[in-house]
Structure formats: structure tokens, C-alpha cells
Amino acid sequence: MSFNFRKSIKFGPGRLTFSKSGVSYSIGTKGARITTGPRGTYVTLGLHGLYYRQRITSTIKYRPPTVPGYDELTEPLLHTITSEAIDQLTDSDSKAFVEELNAKTNRISYFRWFCLFPATLFLICLFVYFSQDSYTEEKTTYFIAVDSLNKVNVRQNPNKNGNIIGSADNKQYYAIIDTLGKGWSKIKFGDTVGYIAKQYSRIDSIKTPIHTYARFETNKRDLISLSIIGAAFFIYIGIVFYKQDKQRLLVEIYYEIDDHIKEVYDKFLRNFTELLASQKVWQYLHAERTSDYKHHAGAGKLITRISIKRVSTNHKPAPFFRTNIPVPNIKLRNSDLYFFPERLIIKRDKQFAAIFYKHLRIDCADIIFIEDEPVASDAQVVDYTWRFLNKNGTPDRRFNNNRRLPKCLYSQYHINSGTGVNEIITTSKQGAFNEFAHIVKAIAKLQQYYAAH
Structure with a gap:
């Protein structure tokens, strides 16, 4: 069983308390007191069982562990x-x-400034030039365009007496199958084929890109030639400038x-x-x-x-x-x-x-x-x-x-x-x-x- 001791007496305007932890002194009125003792100074506020306590200062000093080579007096913050x-x-x-x-x-490096950088610039220019488009391969598709303000009959046979299978308005386009020499054009009309008089239509075309070729695909010989010439040139001047750097910068x-x-x-x-x-x-x-x-x-x-x-x-x-x-x-x-x-x-x-x-x-x-x-x-x-x-x-x-x-x-x-x-x-x-x-x-x-x- 632990032993506890506490005795409080009136001393001047406040109260002096003796306990196992030491002597403390408090001053104030009911519900508001300031207490100072071995554990520090506290403010206590409250009534009817609800209290708030806040420590103002502490007399207990906590010291950090000793670190070898650490001088608290001379070490800057x-x-x-x-x-x-x-x-x-x-x-x-x-x-x-x-x-x-x-x-x-x-000292500046001759090899770096007069060989390495120009060689890098040469390669960039070579890449940019030969990456550009050279030409585009296209496919041409021909078709019939109706060229009449009125509707034009599409017949089953290439003559005026042929059965009418439909009609076409102005500026309608149809895939051409064949052009006949007797004034008729054979076209694809829906799911079947038909014939339309040439006097009411015209042949038109459209070009569709198939593949675009870059210069390195079309001018391979020029690319290889320039690459060989450039490599030979920069290898030569690189050897020259490297030897000069070796003499100038050698320690x-x-x-x-x-x-x-x-x-x-x-x-x-x-x-x-x-x-x-x-x-x-x-x-x-x-x-x-x-x-x-x-x-x-x-x-x-x-x-x-x-x-x-x-x-x-x-x-x-x-x-x-x-x-x-x-x-x-x-x-x-x-x-x-x-x-x-x-x-x-x-x-x-x-x-x-x-x-x-x-x-x-x-x-x-x-x-x-x-x-x-x-x-x-x-x-x-x-x-x-x-x-x-x-x-x-x-x-x-x-x-x-x-x-x-x-x-x-x-x-x-x-x-x-x-x-x-x-x-x-x-x-x-x-x-x-x-x-x-x-x-x-x-x-x-x-x-x-x-x-x-």
C-alpha cells in the first residue's frame, strides 16, 4: 500500500499545502485559483464539478541525451x-x-566546340531534311455525275426504249462500270446495274492518297553519300582537335x-x-x-x-x-x-x-x-x-x-x-x-x- 500525505493551511491571502511531492501555494477564489509548486504553476477554473486546468510554467527540466561532440554552449541553433x-x-x-x-x-575544349557540337548540328539537319515528305502516291477513282436540272431516267438497257428502273437527280454520283460508244454509260445503281444517257451526265474523278514517301525513302543514295562524307569529315577534325586538347589541357x-x-x-x-x-x-x-x-x-x-x-x-x-x-x-x-x-x-x-x-x-x-x-x-x-x-x-x-x-x-x-x-x-x-x-x-x-x- 502506498503512503500519501496532504495537509492544507491558510497562509496570508492564500493557502499553503504540504504533500508527499512537496510544498505548494495557491491563491484565488472559489472557481478560479492559481497554484505554484514543485510541478510548476497552474491556473484552475471551474464550478460544480467541471474544471479546466492549464500549466503556465514548469520547474521540471527535461535534458536531451548527451551526443558526443555536441557542445550546447557553442553550437549555433x-x-x-x-x-x-x-x-x-x-x-x-x-x-x-x-x-x-x-x-x-x-580552357575551352576545341574538340567539344569545333567538332562535337557541329557534328550534332549536322546530324539534326540531316534528320530534319530527310524526314520531310518527298511525294504522295495517289489512286484515281472515276464516277458518273448527273448533270441535268430535271430527273434523269436510269434504264435497264442502253436504249431509249429500255425499261426504267429508277431516276437520278442533279449532281448525284454513281460508280462507273463502263462507258459505251453509243451514248450510254453503264453505272452501279443500288444493288443492280443500269444505264444513263451521256448527254445528261459527265465523267468525273477523285484522287485518294495511298502512301506518302519521305526523302530518306526516295533519296537513299543522297542520304548515304552525305552520311559517309559527314562522318569522314568529323572523324578527321575530331582527331585533330582531340590531339590539340590533349596538349593544351593535359595535367x-x-x-x-x-x-x-x-x-x-x-x-x-x-x-x-x-x-x-x-x-x-x-x-x-x-x-x-x-x-x-x-x-x-x-x-x-x-x-x-x-x-x-x-x-x-x-x-x-x-x-x-x-x-x-x-x-x-x-x-x-x-x-x-x-x-x-x-x-x-x-x-x-x-x-x-x-x-x-x-x-x-x-x-x-x-x-x-x-x-x-x-x-x-x-x-x-x-x-x-x-x-x-x-x-x-x-x-x-x-x-x-x-x-x-x-x-x-x-x-x-x-x-x-x-x-x-x-x-x-x-x-x-x-x-x-x-x-x-x-x-x-x-x-x-x-x-x-x-x-x-
């Missing part, structure tokens, strides 16, 4: 997670390299790799490949602090994320980029990250930036993420919560669609630099990018050592 403008990201050691890279990649980076460096770089590539083993990889776009924990499954921060478009162990930054090593690549929403042996190259549209690893950081952290999407098979579920929560963590039964949500242990990687690089990726597989981050850090320390000596 809403911010976009993205790097600075591309022209601000390059470090001082890479400026000359990036200037040459941007200068070459921003070459070749590395001399001895056995020791090769061992380190093989480990570099092997550790990057671990990222491919994660079933899901996301990019963070926006982060927003929230105090509405009740309606957001108890989360203290709302994250907008998207799946990363591409993770590749070898993808070149430009068509005329040549190197003797594989180049790992992560394609984000508006940027491409290329991890070279000594530096990170970032591509956005047609602009490049580069940062030596000594100026770059990849911060690793394990985070608890409340997942509302299907859980990846390699994700580790550490707990569960509810889409809508009560203060004590139990599900709010007022919501019919109150789903049970898993709390997943993910790995978060913050790629940042003092020049303005700021990208966050998350993996469903725990520690999928840890080893790669560690080897980048080791390369950074080596670069700092050589810079100091």
Missing part, C-alpha cells in the same frame, strides 16, 4: 555544414599547383615510388577501401539544435543528411588528367574529394583547391543516431526510443503512429582545415574510415617534420 568558397580553400603550399590546374581545366602528376613509399601508399589505398565496406555512407548538410525533445524522439539535434553519391578507389579529377597512381575519390553533393599521396584536391564545378595533409584534419567520433530509415545490416543498434516521448522516456500513447526507433552507433568523420574545409560524413559500419584518418594524420606529421627541418 541552425547551420549549414559545407566548406567555404572554393577559391578560399587552397593552402599557401598549393597555390602555384592549383593556379596551373585551374588555368588548364578552364600530369607522376610519383617516384620506392619500395618503402609503395608499402605506405598500398596501406593508404587499402585503408580507404574500408569505406566501401560500409553499407551506407552519408553526408551531413544541415544541423539544427532543438528543445522540442518530446516530438523528436528525445534528440537534441536535428540532422539533414543525404547518401554520398560515389566512393571510388580510382577516379581522375579531369578528362586530361594523367598520373601513375590510383586516386581515391568521394563525391559529395556539391564537391569532389580526391585523396592524393601528399594532399587533398577538392573540385567544385570546374574549379579546384588543394590542401596538404599537414593542414588537414579528419576528426573521428562514435555517435548515437536515432534512425528513422531502414537500418543497415552492418549497423550496431544499442538501444531503442519512441518517435513521441513522455518525460520519463515512455511512449506517448496519444499518437497512433508512434513508432519505435532504433538508436544506432555510427562513426562520424569531420574533414576540416584552417582554410575553410568543413565536411562531415557518417558511416553505418563502425570505424570504417578510422584507419584511413590515422594514416592521413601520420602523413601530416611527416610533412610537418620535413617542413621544420
Whole structure:
């Protein structure tokens, strides 16, 4: 049996109440009172058994669960997670390299402008011209038209004494069967045949389209000839302009790799490949602090994320980029990250930036993420919560669609630099990018050592 205690005494203009939950004080008249106590301040209105109660303030503070790396005092309410403008990201050691890279990649392509586009225009013109109609095949049908203001007799035999089988009005038309030389025409009259005098009729005709032929059906030789000439011409100038583009736009980076460096770089590539083993990889776009924990499954921060478009162990930054090593690549929403042996190259549209690893950081952290999407098979579920929560963590039964949500242990990687690089990726597989981050850090320390000596 539970123990309850409640005692109320008059104290000044109101009443002081002692109970198991604490001390409260109320003031007012019958049917309208204000009460303040350990559970907050309430207004109570009503008479004769019907009451309305509304809480004004609450003294109970509900705190969100601790999120690793989340600083409530310094984190802005809403911010976009993205790097600075591309022209601000390059470090001082890479400026000359990036200037040459941007200068070459921003030149116009002769092959594209003087071969590919004209060839496309030529094909469109060829298609439009030979798709047009050349001529239409027609069938001519002859018939008898009555040409008399009065009714004309239609006879059974081709003479004036033949039996009359009917009459025809002016401008009536009949299918012609034969024209006789004695002044009569044989026609189809209803279900039978009859004869009508030529002096009261005339022969007329109508043309019916049978088939319309396009130019590519009637001028096949011209089409084949123009196609061969055009193909030969554009193949020739395409080869010429492609060779010129290769000379003008070619960017070459070749590395001399001895056995020791090769061992380190093989480990570099092997550790990057671990990222491919994660079933899901996301990019963070926006982060927003929230105090509405009740309606957001108890989360203290709302994250907008998207799946990363591409993770590749070898993808070149430009068509005329040549190197003797594989180049790992992560394609984000508006940027491409290329991890070279000594530096990170970032591509956005047609602009490049580069940062030596000594100026770059990849911060690793394990985070608890409340997942509302299907859980990846390699994700580790550490707990569960509810889409809508009560203060004590139990599900709010007022919501019919109150789903049970898993709390997943993910790995978060913050790629940042003092020049303005700021990208966050998350993996469903725990520690999928840890080893790669560690080897980048080791390369950074080596670069700092050589810079100091």
C-alpha cells in the first residue's frame, strides 16, 4: 500500500499545502485559483464539478541525451555544414599547383566546340531534311455525275426504249462500270446495274492518297553519300582537335615510388577501401539544435543528411588528367574529394583547391543516431526510443503512429582545415574510415617534420 500525505493551511491571502511531492501555494477564489509548486504553476477554473486546468510554467527540466561532440554552449541553433568558397580553400603550399590546374581545366575544349557540337548540328539537319515528305502516291477513282436540272431516267438497257428502273437527280454520283460508244454509260445503281444517257451526265474523278514517301525513302543514295562524307569529315577534325586538347589541357602528376613509399601508399589505398565496406555512407548538410525533445524522439539535434553519391578507389579529377597512381575519390553533393599521396584536391564545378595533409584534419567520433530509415545490416543498434516521448522516456500513447526507433552507433568523420574545409560524413559500419584518418594524420606529421627541418 502506498503512503500519501496532504495537509492544507491558510497562509496570508492564500493557502499553503504540504504533500508527499512537496510544498505548494495557491491563491484565488472559489472557481478560479492559481497554484505554484514543485510541478510548476497552474491556473484552475471551474464550478460544480467541471474544471479546466492549464500549466503556465514548469520547474521540471527535461535534458536531451548527451551526443558526443555536441557542445550546447557553442553550437549555433541552425547551420549549414559545407566548406567555404572554393577559391578560399587552397593552402599557401598549393597555390602555384592549383593556379596551373585551374588555368588548364578552364580552357575551352576545341574538340567539344569545333567538332562535337557541329557534328550534332549536322546530324539534326540531316534528320530534319530527310524526314520531310518527298511525294504522295495517289489512286484515281472515276464516277458518273448527273448533270441535268430535271430527273434523269436510269434504264435497264442502253436504249431509249429500255425499261426504267429508277431516276437520278442533279449532281448525284454513281460508280462507273463502263462507258459505251453509243451514248450510254453503264453505272452501279443500288444493288443492280443500269444505264444513263451521256448527254445528261459527265465523267468525273477523285484522287485518294495511298502512301506518302519521305526523302530518306526516295533519296537513299543522297542520304548515304552525305552520311559517309559527314562522318569522314568529323572523324578527321575530331582527331585533330582531340590531339590539340590533349596538349593544351593535359595535367600530369607522376610519383617516384620506392619500395618503402609503395608499402605506405598500398596501406593508404587499402585503408580507404574500408569505406566501401560500409553499407551506407552519408553526408551531413544541415544541423539544427532543438528543445522540442518530446516530438523528436528525445534528440537534441536535428540532422539533414543525404547518401554520398560515389566512393571510388580510382577516379581522375579531369578528362586530361594523367598520373601513375590510383586516386581515391568521394563525391559529395556539391564537391569532389580526391585523396592524393601528399594532399587533398577538392573540385567544385570546374574549379579546384588543394590542401596538404599537414593542414588537414579528419576528426573521428562514435555517435548515437536515432534512425528513422531502414537500418543497415552492418549497423550496431544499442538501444531503442519512441518517435513521441513522455518525460520519463515512455511512449506517448496519444499518437497512433508512434513508432519505435532504433538508436544506432555510427562513426562520424569531420574533414576540416584552417582554410575553410568543413565536411562531415557518417558511416553505418563502425570505424570504417578510422584507419584511413590515422594514416592521413601520420602523413601530416611527416610533412610537418620535413617542413621544420
